[in-house]
Amino acid sequence: MALGQGYEAIAGVIKEAAWGTVLAVTKAIPFKKEGMKSSFDKIQDSVLRGVAGRHLLTSGNKTFKGPVTCELTYQDLDLLIAIALGSAGTPSANGDLYDNIYSLAADITNSFTLAILKGVSVWEYVGCKIDKLKISGSANNPLDVEFDVVAKDLSRASATNTANVLNALTITDSGAKIMFSDLEFKMAAQNTALSGATEIGLSSFDLTLENNLAVDQFDSTGLTILQPQRKGVRAVKLTIEMPRYEADTYHDFVANATALHAYLKFTSGNYLFDIHLPKFYLVSGESNVDNDDLIPQKFEATCLRDPASASATFTLFEELEIAVTNGLSASPLA
Numbered sequence: 467m468a469l470g471q472g473y474e475a476i477a478g479v480i481k482e483a484a485w486g487t488v489l490a491v492t493k494a495i496p497f498k499k500e501g502m503k504s505s506f507d508k509i510q511d512s513v514l515r516g517v518a519g520r521h522l523l524t525s526g527n528k529t530f531k532g533p534v535t536c537e538l539t540y541q542d543l544d545l546l547i548a549i550a551l552g553s554a555g556t557p558s559a560n561g562d563l564y565d566n567i568y569s570l571a572a573d574i575t576n577s578f579t580l581a582i583l584k585g586v587s588v589w590e591y592v593g594c595k596i597d598k599l600k601i602s603g604s605a606n607n608p609l610d611v612e613f614d615v616v617a618k619d620l621s622r623a624s625a626t627n628t629a630n631v632l633n634a635l636t637i638t639d640s641g642a643k644i645m646f647s648d649l650e651f652k653m654a655a656q657n658t659a660l661s662g663a664t665e666i667g668l669s670s671f672d673l674t675l676e677n678n679l680a681v682d683q684f685d686s687t688g689l690t691i692l693q694p695q696r697k698g699v700r701a702v703k704l705t706i707e708m709p710r711y712e713a714d715t716y717h718d719f720v721a722n723a724t725a726l727h728a729y730l731k732f733t734s735g736n737y738l739f740d741i742h743l744p745k746f747y748l749v750s751g752e753s754n755v756d757n758d759d760l761i762p763q764k765f766e767a768t769c770l771r772d773p774a775s776a777s778a779t780f781t782l783f784e785e786l787e788i789a790v791t792n793g794l795s796a797s798p799l800a
Contacts, residue, residue: 468585470586479580489579498536529616540792549596554566598677650730655727675700702768709760749767
């Protein structure tokens with residue numbers, strides 16, 4: 467008898483040529499857990515039939531969505547990150563490695579197939595898009611990245627993504643884990659170049675991108691969702707924590723509504739994962755006394771577009787971009 471064992475799980479992905487068109491996965495991802503949920507609506511019979519109990523149920527719409535959490539590395543998740551942001555550049559050679567930039571696009575047009583080997587069967591999700599991306603880190607840990615995935619359909623008996631296909635994937639990471647200690651964080655007023663700013667030590671951070679996709683629209687053509695498209699403005703938010711409260715500088719940024727810019731730059735040897743934020747405001751701050759220990763600081767920021775290029779460091783109109791240096795010689799969206 468087959469038995470689902472978590473440690474035997476393998477997750478693989480591939481970019482689809484068209485939304486919902488299944489392909490055999492070619493790349494294993496360093497995932498830690500997933501929370502994909504299947505919902506199959508059942509329409510209850512509302513006809514009065516002379517008895518207290520209900521009778522007929524009719525099958526209705528179906529949805530498949532949930533988080534997939536991975537450990538972030540310098541190379542293994544470029545496809546999903548580029549799909550979440552919407553755009554990827556053309557790599558340029560940098561010694562033995564390649565530089566690229568993943569940037570925000572007006573629309574989320576790319577999709578992927580996700581297949582997860584669970585021992586008993588392979589769960590194959592087609593037509594996957596990413597509604598929300600969250601990158602987070604804390605001291606003495608590798609970074610996590612969580613993708614909120616919405617899929618068109620699910621098969622547990624696919625002839626395309628079989629156990630043999632998943633087991634044939636290379637499960638060794640192509641890039642090293644991005645550790646929190648790889649981080650250099652700089653933040654300053656927009657008119658101050660970050661090259662001259664003092665590095666700020668963080669104890670944790672969360673960066674979220676909410677794509678605001680329509681994930682639950684249906685029509686008469688079938689019981690699966692319509693292709694998710696952006697239904698409103700996206701949102702980029704940053705939360706940062708410092709272990710010690712040593713000055714009022716950042717609280718003054720909150721009170722004075724100071725326009726800021728920042729980068730979160732992770733490096734390991736010649737590898738780079740560099741998050742650029744050209745304009746944001748700290749919208750809340752706290753330095754609470756919880757006990758007799760050292761008082762920490764925590765701030766939440768809302769990131770904005772910078773169409774005037776007011777940043778003294780970045781020439782970047784959108785709220786966010788990620789510059790990478792790794793071994794990928796082709797765009798992940800090619």
